[in-house]
Amino acid sequence: MSAAPVPLYEKVKHHVLRRIRSGEWGPGARVQSEHELVRELSVSRMTANRAIRELVQSGVLSRIAGSGTFVADLRSAGHPLQIRNIAAEIRGRGHSHRAEVIAVDRIVAPADIRARLKLRTRHVFRSIVVHHENDVPLQLEERFVDPGVAPGYLDVDFGTVTAHEYLMEVAPLERVEHVVRAVVPVARVARLLALGAREAVLLIERTTWSRGRHASFALLHHAGGRFALRGVFDL
Amino acid sequence: MSAAPVPLYEKVKHHVLRRIRSGEWGPGARVQSEHELVRELSVSRMTANRAIRELVQSGVLSRIAGSGTFVADLRSAGHPLQIRNIAAEIRGRGHSHRAEVIAVDRIVAPADIRARLKLRTRHVFRSIVVHHENDVPLQLEERFVDPGVAPGYLDVDFGTVTAHEYLMEVAPLERVEHVVRAVVPVARVARLLALGAREAVLLIERTTWSRGRHASFALLHHAGGRFALRGVFDL
DNA sequence: GGACGCAACCTGTATATACAGCCCTGCGGA
DNA sequence: TCCGCAGGGCTGTATATACAGGTTGCGTCC
Numbered sequence: 001m002s003a004a005p006v007p008l009y010e011k012v013k014h015h016v017l018r019r020i021r022s023g024e025w026g027p028g029a030r031v032q033s034e035h036e037l038v039r040e041l042s043v044s045r046m047t048a049n050r051a052i053r054e055l056v057q058s059g060v061l062s063r064i065a066g067s068g069t070f071v072a073d074l075r076s077a078g079h080p081l082q083i084r085n086i087a088a089e090i091r092g093r094g095h096s097h098r099a100e101v102i103a104v105d106r107i108v109a110p111a112d113i114r115a116r117l118k119l120r121t122r123h124v125f126r127s128i129v130v131h132h133e134n135d136v137p138l139q140l141e142e143r144f145v146d147p148g149v150a151p152g153y154l155d156v157d158f159g160t161v162t163a164h165e166y167l168m169e170v171a172p173l174e175r176v177e178h179v180v181r182a183v184v185p186v187a188r189v190a191r192l193l194a195l196g197a198r199e200a201v202l203l204i205e206r207t208t209w210s211r212g213r214h215a216s217f218a219l220l221h222h223a224g225g226r227f228a229l230r231g232v233f234d235l
Numbered sequence: 236m237s238a239a240p241v242p243l244y245e246k247v248k249h250h251v252l253r254r255i256r257s258g259e260w261g262p263g264a265r266v267q268s269e270h271e272l273v274r275e276l277s278v279s280r281m282t283a284n285r286a287i288r289e290l291v292q293s294g295v296l297s298r299i300a301g302s303g304t305f306v307a308d309l310r311s312a313g314h315p316l317q318i319r320n321i322a323a324e325i326r327g328r329g330h331s332h333r334a335e336v337i338a339v340d341r342i343v344a345p346a347d348i349r350a351r352l353k354l355r356t357r358h359v360f361r362s363i364v365v366h367h368e369n370d371v372p373l374q375l376e377e378r379f380v381d382p383g384v385a386p387g388y389l390d391v392d393f394g395t396v397t398a399h400e401y402l403m404e405v406a407p408l409e410r411v412e413h414v415v416r417a418v419v420p421v422a423r424v425a426r427l428l429a430l431g432a433r434e435a436v437l438l439i440e441r442t443t444w445s446r447g448r449h450a451s452f453a454l455l456h457h458a459g460g461r462f463a464l465r466g467v468f469d470l
Numbered sequence: 471g472g473a474c475g476c477a478a479c480c481t482g483t484a485t486a487t488a489c490a491g492c493c494c495t496g497c498g499g500a
Numbered sequence: 501t502c503c504g505c506a507g508g509g510c511t512g513t514a515t516a517t518a519c520a521g522g523t524t525g526c527g528t529c530c
Contacts, residue, residue, distance in 0.1 A: 007483060033510060044485045049512085057292070065511045066492030182417035182437035182459040200435035200459070202417035224417040224435070242513060268480060279515045284482085300481045301522030 008043055012051035015041065020060065020071055021096065023134070031061060031069040086141070087162050090133045098135065101158050102128035102192070106147070113144045116207065117214040125153045127163055130192055137193045140221040149215045163218070171210035179205040180229065185221065193223045200224035241447040243278055247286035250276060255295065255306055266296060266304040322397050325368045333370065336393050337363040337427070341382070348379045351442065352449040360388040362398055365427055372428045375456040384450045398453070406445035414440040415464065420456065428458045435459035
């Protein structure tokens with residue numbers, strides 16, 4: 001039988017991630033020191049060091065030399081490069097993700113949506129979902145989909161599958177445009193994201209194209225104090 | 236004088252990067268094996284391994300176990316959220332750009348700036364500039380620079396040269412990190428950007444590294460209603 | 471001449487060890 | 501009581517060493 005093709009340092013990473021995911025260690029919590037990992041898991045310090053170093057690199061942990069290693073708090077997300085699937089991003093940080101479905105329906109398309117998607121029909125599919133990270137609302141996703149591109153859209157359970165994942169499956173993604181801006185939220189958005197009084201919203205407008213046609217338009221509202229886009233370029 | 240706080244593995248990375256940048260090694264070319272690096276640079280194999288591994292991680296190289304290490308053909312589809320020189324961006328739109336210099340001075344570094352730049356000195360250079368597009372304020376740029384990296388910073392005329400341009404010239408840029416978030420502006424920022432009552436600010440925190448050290452930290456405030464980041468990917 | 475097998479070289483991982491530098495706490499002296 | 505300093509713990513880096521497993525090419529045997 002294959003002994004264990006999983007490298008030891010990967011096991012150490014999972015060991016740490018599991019405890020973060022379970023909620024045992026929340027943001028800001030202190031993580032075991034390298035020496036403690038060495039004793040607990042019977043690995044060498046170099047191996048523990050590599051595991052922790054890679055978790056730091058991926059943004060899950062942060063370290064302070066001489067002091068300790070800590071669970072990174074929410075707010076720096078992944079590369080702008082891949083404004084990624086929000087669920088994957090949250091899970092990648094070792095946190096729990098929950099999608100709260102506000103609405104999934106077929107509505108008469110507002111004029112601006114009609115124009116953006118160059119709709120040929122009077123109606124459009126719409127979904128409104130709030131994504132929670134560790135039960136704190138992080139993103140309000142309001143999405144409009146051309147019915148001709150994804151006829152089965154209304155039957156999807158968005159509690160378990162993200163709209164992005166579903167669309168990727170039924171319609172080959174050809175092009176994505178993101179526009180990022182800062183706005184002051186309207187009351188409805190502030191309520192759904194449980195925003196404080198003086199909190200702004202980072203709004204990403206995402207338009208996707210499939211098979212040469214506009215496929216969907218999404219408004220992704222993020223709580224200003226709890227979300228940031230992060231990108232690193234090494235030259 | 237500080238001896239050389241640059242880690243050895245960083246030097247090895249530079250050794251390899253230099254030869255790639257110079258064109259000596261083009262895409263697909265074979266890179267020295269770890270053993271060759273060991274002999275050539277008199278470092279341990281673990282050190283060479285870490286250097287190469289990190290270059291693989293960042294997409295510069297690719298490895299095939301048992302075969303060798305090669306320069307990756309990077310057609311890295313252009314980073315979607317390009318955060319460009321603001322002056323170039325404005326002029327690229329065919330509009331007039333004017334830089335209003337609010338302050339260029341040497342101040343005692345606030346604690347958070349000290350920490351971010353890992354300053355070894357008590358003071359830091361600071362510049363505050365407002366960039367106008369057609370005489371409408373678009374970006375408030377507050378920048379902190381390590382005096383050791385750019386000793387001549389205070390003598391630059393930021394009315395004609397952007398801080399970014401100057402730094403690019405005197406210090407080879409190695410790494411850039413951007414964090415993008417939405418905030419509600421404090422009064423000073425609102426005034427300098429001539430913001431309306433219910434206007435948010437898109438804040439970009441840009442940290443740059445040069446020669447293995449933190450070089451500068453900049454807060455780029457953008458009027459929410461007048462600025463957006465845009466990125467397109469074609470797949 | 472062709473196929474097989476082995477040796478040389480490569481990456482990947484793992485360990486033990488060492489030293490430097492930073493941070494914080496607690497103890498002792500003023 | 502308060503200040504300063506020493507020590508212990510932590511991260512960061514560097515080295516020597518070892519073994520496993522993939523790849524390639526050369527040489528030998530059939």
